[in-house]
Amino acid sequence: MKTGNQNFILLGLFNHTGAHQFLFVLVLIVAFTSLVGNALMLLLILLDPRLHRPMYFLLSQLSLMDLMLISTIVPKMAVDYLTGRKFISPTGCGFQIFFFLTLGGGECFLLAAMSYDRYVAVCHPLRYPVLMSWKLCLSMILGSWLFGAADGLMQASATLNFSFCSTHEIDHFFCDAPTLVRLACADTSVFEYVMYICCVLMLLIPISLILISCSLILAAVLRMHSNEAFKKAFATCSSHLSVVGLFFGAGIFTYMKPKSYRSANYNKVVSVYYTIFTPVLNPLIYSLRNSEVKGALQKCMDRCAAYE
Template identity: 80%
Template sequence: MNIWNTTSDFILLGLFNHTETHLFLFVMVLMIAITSLVGNALMIFLIHQDAQLHMPMYFLLSQLSLMDMMLVSTIVPRMAADYLKGNKSISPAGCGLQIFFFITLEGGECFLLASMSYDRYVAVCHPLRYAVLMSWQLCLRMTVGSWFLGAADGLMQAVATLSFPFCDAHEIDHFFCEAPTLVRLACADTSVFENVMYICCVLMLLVPFSLILISYSLIFAAVLQMHSREARKKAFATCSSHLSVVGLFYGAAISIYMRPKSYRSANHDKIVSVFYTIFTPLLNPIIYSMRNGDVKGALRKCMSQCPTSSHE
């Protein structure tokens, strides 16, 4: 098999064929992606506009929505353009950028969810010291740290992946460039890189996940000691939205990155990738808006002010 250099384009085989059924599924996915972008943009707008939401908890939530918007924008427009135009080629630079942004946003979201779990721990277990233990300075540091750690991992994986020589079979059986899928096309021994990449993925997933488990273990221990039923109910309501998002995100991420190779298939990887790159960003604002009284109040206030503003 011949070896070709990374100046040649890759071919993304995509997610859909040109059949009526697949056209319907494509339209559905596109509508979900657009709804996801609108929902997350609305969440950011409400948090920015409503003074009652100017708290570390909601600032972190706005960063989560920003990451979700960028994730959808990184994957879906390219996928839609390739399907509509029939041009499935992507340059190595474009492929590297997709890998970088994808890993940056997924890795950053891991650490951001861990930061949000600490925020919930302080709010439930140390409410009187919340302003001290969860200061704006600490909040900004955790946010910057989440973006930085994600970007460092993304840059490392993008550069390392594209440094391999690739074979004639340069077709990527996916709808976007993902490092594990691309490495399978390399005409070189990638075992060391794959092991390092696996360790990085485990650390990026398990370290934040362990922090989340510790935070919620302490939260549940504190909740069980509360004598008031209303206090317990309020504490669970405070944490339920974040727990739902954590379950969705980590369930999909662990399924795709920590599953043994022998159990992996291209179709399964694509289905799971659709879930956490398109569906999960849609569910996040829905979960937080439906289960959070402050967000619902901000939305009602915004809707009540819109007619007034247009009338004036």
């Protein structure tokens, strides 16, 4: 690394005014809710045999990624705000970039895999065990983790090997590759082009597959001429697309905008959506609309009450 032993300084998201203190507490509440909700989803899927199916195994991986994403970003941000010590070492910065991109990129592909699962379940229910076998399910999950890790490793190592100018202040609440590149003294045009290509692969391809899957689902349901089936399919697609819209929209805004148009304040606010707010939506959307998950939760609560 060419950063030497000099630490970076994270300027953070909040200052110490009353309004920002309220927002800080609100973010902590949302993050805690996300941790509890995703941990509960993991526990229910693990304990209930009725949920041991590819659909729920994909959902368990989504909850795991969200748990790790929150744990990568929020604790450091909270400690920095409460103690005023906003330093982060080059190694710590590299690990944040790696884990953030691994989890964020992996979640992009995982959401695409989940949309394929729903397409097969709705359009080819009789062939579901063949078209969505456990082998394919595990391959998609492993691929999601590996593609995300490859992107994270590449960007973390490349970013921290730039020569940085005298200022080491990162105008963000975590180490983010596009923000860190702005501090580099060297020519970063080649790296930014490669990063743009990675964004196309990690963002545009998965979201295209998701939109195609939802379109095929709605087209198939319309041919059934059933209002009940259409409402169920529309609810499934709309809930999935609401998560996809927030997550991918914020990612595209941050990573695919030209460098000259990037505003630090806007980037920080948008980053909150896909690092803190989107993870809390996943367990709410995928559990409250799912009778099997609600049944598993009720069963777990009944067991807990029986032990009292």
